[in-house]
Amino acid sequence: MPLLHIAKLSKRYGTDKYALDSIDFTVATGEFVAIIGPSGAGKSTLLRCINHMIPMTSGDVLIADASTKSMNATQLRAHRTQIGMIFQHYNLVNRLSVIENVLHGRLGYKSTAAGVMGWYSNAEKQQAVEILQNLGLSDHMYKRCDQLSGGQKQRVGIARALIQNPKLLLCDEPIASLDPSAAKIIMDTLKDINQRLGITIIVNLHQVDVAMRYAQRIIGINSGKIVCDAAPHSLTPDIIHEVYGSEAGELILDFGEQHAHA
């Protein structure tokens, strides 16, 4: 049974052309999927339609064969608690401590009163500490997030998503603001989460080489349509040029080396 089924999903902003045009694919439990495509292709919109941060125009998103098309506010919150999200700009509350930001991941499970007051159980606090230890942040637990480096902030973002006990992680350009070594740590962390915890991961990426190295499956999007959906090793330069709508030789790609590594 697929974990996620995107069924003829379309999104149109106002009367502009379609940002997403009949997107259709399924993701099995435990998959690591990378979505590539030029800026403005609809990658972020696609990710945000899955957890209904952006309302879709038509089509459906099915989680474990259950439609999420028409949900009331309570069902929507329950839907979102199952899906962790990681952002390019980390989206932390910078003035709060690391552990407080991690615990924010539990808010989806709480009543409004408990959420407003920030009442977390001891078990939740213990889980936050364990996740931070696993991500190598135990020394920074009580530091304010604005004192951390970009890579550390992104790991806090990952911890906040993990404490939701999600079935699915949506990562929107998680390494676009990071230097290469921090980016590698983040991608290795995601890979580890995928393999060790069996959490399904969908990640939007700008770096084709990173997508090829880490993902089991690559979906290419251009102008709101799926251009390719394949395993990394079957991706040829021609297909990639089609995804980016460019002529051969116009992209910064190092194919030979990538294949050697992959």
Add this chain to the structure above:
Amino acid sequence: MHTLDFFTKKRLSFGLFVVVLLGLTYVTIIFTEYNVAKGFTSIPKAIRWATTNFYPDAASLKKLPSILLKLRDTVMMSVASATIASACAFFVAIFGAQTTRINVWFSVFARGIATIFRNIDVSAWALILLFSFGQSSFTGYFALFFVTFGFMVRVLIETIDEVSTDSVEALRATGASYFAIIAQSVVPSCLPQLVSWVLFMIETNIRSATLVGILTGTGIGYSFDIYYKSLNYHAASLVIIVIVISVLAIEAVSNWIRRAVL
């Protein structure tokens, strides 16, 4: 367009602006029969008068306790109007800010009220309210309240949209409820700016309250008015000195608080 033409045109339009401004100044001088030379030459005369009459003497110092009592009224009124108006403004700003608004119409409405309250000057409010409340502390209090409210709604809307958009998105994605998002993300993110603006409004209100007091017959402004009109310049000057000292003291205190909070 020629590059030369571009710069000539820019210089011409600036020249035209200066000419229009000078012309306007000249016309207003003619209409008001303002004598520029006499205006400047009377400054030394005014200083001479102030140094011979406008200083506190021994007799006026006896009035100090009653002046300080009036000062206390004015300061209390300023603080109360600033804090309560800011608290109200925060709720309205939440509905007005793009990040946290419930729908567009709430937002338009909130911004609309803010504009009306802010753009009517505090002395105009005092005059309007004199009809309803007469010469009482209520008039001054509400005049300060309305202006503070309008100003704070405006700056808090901007603050919320500036500092909390990203983290609000992240908390929405975890499934947190609306009020939990406000309490856990918007409030901690905005807190330093909120405190800073409230302190600013307290300072501003103390200055305005003095002026408003002359109109409404309350507080330290009224003391000044009475002494000045009864030609007791020594006591009037003491009032001014007391106001200056208190404004400087409050500014020092608020700067200290700002540093502690940030």
